[in-house]
Amino acid sequence: MVKPEIIALSVFLISYILIGLERIPRLYTAIFGALLLIFFRVFSFEEAARYIDLETIGFLFGIFLLVKVLAESGFFNYLALKVGQRLNYNPLKILIVFPMLAWVLSSFMGSITVLVFMSALTYALSKILKFDPIPVIVGEVCLANIGGAGTLMGDPPNIILGARFNLGFTQFLAHNGPISFLASLSALLVIYLMNRKKFARCNDTLKKEELKKLSPEAAITDKPLLKIGLWGLGATVFLLVGRDLFHKFLPMELALTSLLPAFAVLTLRGRHPRLKDIIYKIDLETILFFAGLFVVVGSLEKTGLIQRAGQSLFNLAQRPYGLISLIFWGGASSSAFIDNVPMAMSFGYLIQSLHTLSNFNIRMLVWTASLGLDIGGNLTPIGASAGIVAYSFLRKEGVRINWYVWFLYSFLPTMAALIVCYLLLLLKYKIAFY
Amino acid sequence: MNKEVPLLHRNTAFSVVLKIFAGSVHSILPVVDEKGRLMGLVSLKDVLPNLFLSREEVGLLEKLPFFADFFTDSVETMQGLKNLLIVADIMQEVVFTITEEDSLIKAIVLMKERDAHQLIVIDKENRPVGLVNYNDICRSLF
Numbered sequence: 001m002v003k004p005e006i007i008a009l010s011v012f013l014i015s016y017i018l019i020g021l022e023r024i025p026r027l028y029t030a031i032f033g034a035l036l037l038i039f040f041r042v043f044s045f046e047e048a049a050r051y052i053d054l055e056t057i058g059f060l061f062g063i064f065l066l067v068k069v070l071a072e073s074g075f076f077n078y079l080a081l082k083v084g085q086r087l088n089y090n091p092l093k094i095l096i097v098f099p100m101l102a103w104v105l106s107s108f109m110g111s112i113t114v115l116v117f118m119s120a121l122t123y124a125l126s127k128i129l130k131f132d133p134i135p136v137i138v139g140e141v142c143l144a145n146i147g148g149a150g151t152l153m154g155d156p157p158n159i160i161l162g163a164r165f166n167l168g169f170t171q172f173l174a175h176n177g178p179i180s181f182l183a184s185l186s187a188l189l190v191i192y193l194m195n196r197k198k199f200a201r202c203n204d205t206l207k208k209e210e211l212k213k214l215s216p217e218a219a220i221t222d223k224p225l226l227k228i229g230l231w232g233l234g235a236t237v238f239l240l241v242g243r244d245l246f247h248k249f250l251p252m253e254l255a256l257t258s259l260l261p262a263f264a265v266l267t268l269r270g271r272h273p274r275l276k277d278i279i280y281k282i283d284l285e286t287i288l289f290f291a292g293l294f295v296v297v298g299s300l301e302k303t304g305l306i307q308r309a310g311q312s313l314f315n316l317a318q319r320p321y322g323l324i325s326l327i328f329w330g331g332a333s334s335s336a337f338i339d340n341v342p343m344a345m346s347f348g349y350l351i352q353s354l355h356t357l358s359n360f361n362i363r364m365l366v367w368t369a370s371l372g373l374d375i376g377g378n379l380t381p382i383g384a385s386a387g388i389v390a391y392s393f394l395r396k397e398g399v400r401i402n403w404y405v406w407f408l409y410s411f412l413p414t415m416a417a418l419i420v421c422y423l424l425l426l427l428k429y430k431i432a433f434y
Numbered sequence: 435m436n437k438e439v440p441l442l443h444r445n446t447a448f449s450v451v452l453k454i455f456a457g458s459v460h461s462i463l464p465v466v467d468e469k470g471r472l473m474g475l476v477s478l479k480d481v482l483p484n485l486f487l488s489r490e491e492v493g494l495l496e497k498l499p500f501f502a503d504f505f506t507d508s509v510e511t512m513q514g515l516k517n518l519l520i521v522a523d524i525m526q527e528v529v530f531t532i533t534e535e536d537s538l539i540k541a542i543v544l545m546k547e548r549d550a551h552q553l554i555v556i557d558k559e560n561r562p563v564g565l566v567n568y569n570d571i572c573r574s575l576f
Contacts, residue, residue, distance in 0.1 A: 077498065120497050127491075128504045210504065218500040397490045 007040045008299035015296050020338055022382065027285045030292025037299045051298030052291050055163040055254045060290065062258025063153060064282040066232045067113045069265060072274045072281075073226035076105070076117035077219035084125065089211045091131040091202040096192055098122055099139035103147035103184050107154045108237065111144035111386035112283070118144075119390045123397060128211065131202040134401055135195045137390050138409040142191075142378045143184055144386045146417050149374035150180030152240065153258075156290075156385075157344030157373045161366050163254050164348045168247075169240035175367050175434065179424045183375065183417035190413040225274055228265050235261035286385075290341065297345040306346070310353025323360060324425055327351075327368045332376030332418055336383045340373045347373065364425075364434040371421045378414040381406050435534075435555055435564040441466050442476060448519035451476055462552045464562040465525045471560045474525040479551075481524055531556045534563065538571050 015033040019026045087093040105114045126133035148154030152162045152172040239257035351365040377384030381391035465474040483492045555564040
């Protein structure tokens with residue numbers, strides 16, 4: 001009889017490889033892996049279901065709904081055009097400000113949807129104004145991931161770790177927010193220095209004058225929908241903050257903070273033609289992928305493999321600064337090549353194990369892991385979902401981009417951001433602010 | 435059913451196709467092989483946007499229609515391509531057809547289901563014998 005830990009490790013590794021190769025839809029890999037674990041009796045159906053973090057999945061579902069409502073209304077295109085107009089459609093200013101816009105939006109809405117819209121709009125502007133879209137779009141991906149690292153709802157790894165360790169919106173904002181901001185400034189500075197000469201030469205005045213006549217309102221397809229979408233998202237942020245500040249008087253699960261506003265919007269305005277079928281348009285594949293992955297990664301915890309990995313890491317690192325370095329750089333380099341969602345799930349269990357072994361502060365480990373995992377994914381086109389979206393889009397449009405070109409534009413800004421994060425994390429530990 | 439259907443072959447020049455569409459009321463034209471059997475169709479709805487823009491640009495402007503007026507440079511480039519393309523470059527191989535014996539109801543349901551404005555009518559040997567659209571169905575009621 002094969003040992004359960006061998007089955008768990010095999011299924012985990014094969015699933016990771018298949019997810020990384022992207023030949024098979026990752027949803028099928030994750031669900032099939034989960035079913036195999038049940039088949040080989042690593043756990044029963046009931047045990048497997050307990051490993052599925054419904055808080056995370058519920059929260060994501062609500063956020064996806066709200067962001068989709070905004071997307072359907074034309075909000076993202078409107079915002080980008082409004083910003084572009086303010087910049088007089090100057091390509092050099094677009095190079096700096098559009099990634100910053102991605103940073104702000106991704107802090108609250110998740111980087112995937114932000115990049116779906118921003119990469120299309122940036123590419124269209126690049127064709128009209130004749131600038132190279134690659135530095136701008138890669139910059140948007142980098143800053144979107146850095147921005148997403150700054151809040152609870154910005155990136156899936158933060159949602160996973162936040163739900164697991166009961167860390168709220170205000171805590172992520174207070175601890176990761178400032179680091180994310182400073183890291184984004186360093187990345188932007190590098191992007192500017194790398195590309196300023198090339199973009200300063202792009203100056204199609206005629207097209208700029210024509211573009212300035214384009215009203216950003218032309219991008220809004222449904223004004224009432226936009227208003228209600230913004231209200232819904234605002235309510236989510238309000239509930240997230242309220243949950244942290246008033247949890248003694250108003251205890252509320254994380255998932256409710258997005259599900260309540262999302263379904264309130266749908267219930268009150270469900271007869272709106274664009275809202276009737278909206279539930280079928282959200283990214284259900286990601287939700288189901290998460291469910292399967294929770295079970296696959298959970299099998300490592302069930303079979304004791306995570307605890308053994310934690311012991312090995314603890315023996316390797318020994319001291320706190322060593323542990324911080326290992327978690328941060330290990331997370332950053334692994335998420336460059338492996339989707340940061342399964343890495344975040346694995347790190348969640350690892351952090352719990354390390355805390356048990358070393359009594360090291362859990363929150364410090366969470367801030368460290370989340371920043372490393374979120375930002376490290378910038379280095380390759382497959383490291384983070386935002387990168388996958390942008391890279392696939394550029395390839396589909398016939399842009400000459402490959403992994404090497406991506407790396408050329410992402411490496412220095414990402415390293416600048418990672419170094420700033422690392423130094424600030426060490427400082428956080430030194431001054432015991434965690 | 436309209437029995438006067440111009441037939442296209444794989445090597446027919448795109449410029450000839452455009453002239454045929456310009457002079458007819460049809461929105462699709464069947465493509466036949468050497469033996470006259472149906473092998474595909476050319477649809478004006480699909481072909482026209484690609485006359486002015488590349489396939490990628492059409493996809494992009496579907497998402498960002500407010501930018502349409504800014505892509506006029508591409509129009510001049512693509513106009514030159516119409517003399518280089520042939521039917522084989524632009525035809526669809528998946529074709530929805532009905533036979534002469536099929537009912538009007540079937541034709542209506544098929545057009546609605548496939549979001550098509552016309553269907554090719556074929557005989558038992560898979561040869562196109564006509565085209566039917568909503569107007570033809572309406573005419574048959576009077």
